[in-house]
Amino acid sequence: MRVKVLSRNPDDYVRETKLDLQRVPRNYDPALHPFEVAREYTRALNATKLERVFAKPFLSSLDGHRDGVNCMAKHPKSLSTVLSGACDGEVKIWNLTKRQCIRTIQAHEGFVRGMCARFCGTSFFTVGDDKTVKQWKMESPEYGEEEEPIHTILGKTVYTGIDHHWKEPVFATCGHQVDIWDEQRTSPKCSLTWGFDSISSVKFNPIETYLLGSCASDRNIVLYDMRKSTPLKKVI
Secondary structure, three states, rough: OOOOOOOOOOOHHOOOOOOOOOOOOOOOOOOOOOOHHHHHHHHHHHHHHHHHHHHOOOOOOOOOOOOOOOOOOOOOOOOOOOEEEEEEEEEEEEEEEOEEEEEEEOOOOEEEEEEEEEEOOOEEEEEOOOOEEEEEEEOOOOOOOOOOEEEEEEEOOOOOEEOOOOOOOEEEEEOOEEEEOOOOOOOOOOEOOOOOHHHHHHOOOOOOOOOOEEEEEEOOOOEEEEOOEEEEEEOO
């Protein structure tokens, strides 16, 4: 009987100390590794892309969120102020000039689905997975004050987006339909719908401010008119 046995010398793969690098055996025979050139080319290409990503005009990265950033909004009056909402319900206000976070708010339980600033810049709105619409002060609270929203609206469904009117105290939310809200009311002024697909985004027209549009999951864009409280046109 013939028995074949594989034997390896421990000196070839065992580290002498923990500080030594792990030894990895490699076979340089091109016949056994026909894709070695392509693999090295891909690695070099990815390294070059990363160098270009972090090259100019890239300035800096704003680090601080513990989870992924899901939405962003800009201040209507201040060019150096940007807001960001994360998947853990956290909202941060950033100063782009100093490149640092100036305020952190635990706004929602779950994802922050959408956020927008009021046209005057004194407050901003957020919507999340906890079915709430919250209005927050743009300025930081005074010493001794708690971080609480100005106004909270509890909805019936999850809202996936929000946008504020450019001139009036009116904002719109979207989910399974588009709702138009007055800032002083806890129920929508009107609800607009066309179809049964979930709506992911809604925006007001900055010129014709009574017009707004929405994007749905079935690749359609719907235009609405606030004066008529009816949908105008649907484009796939």
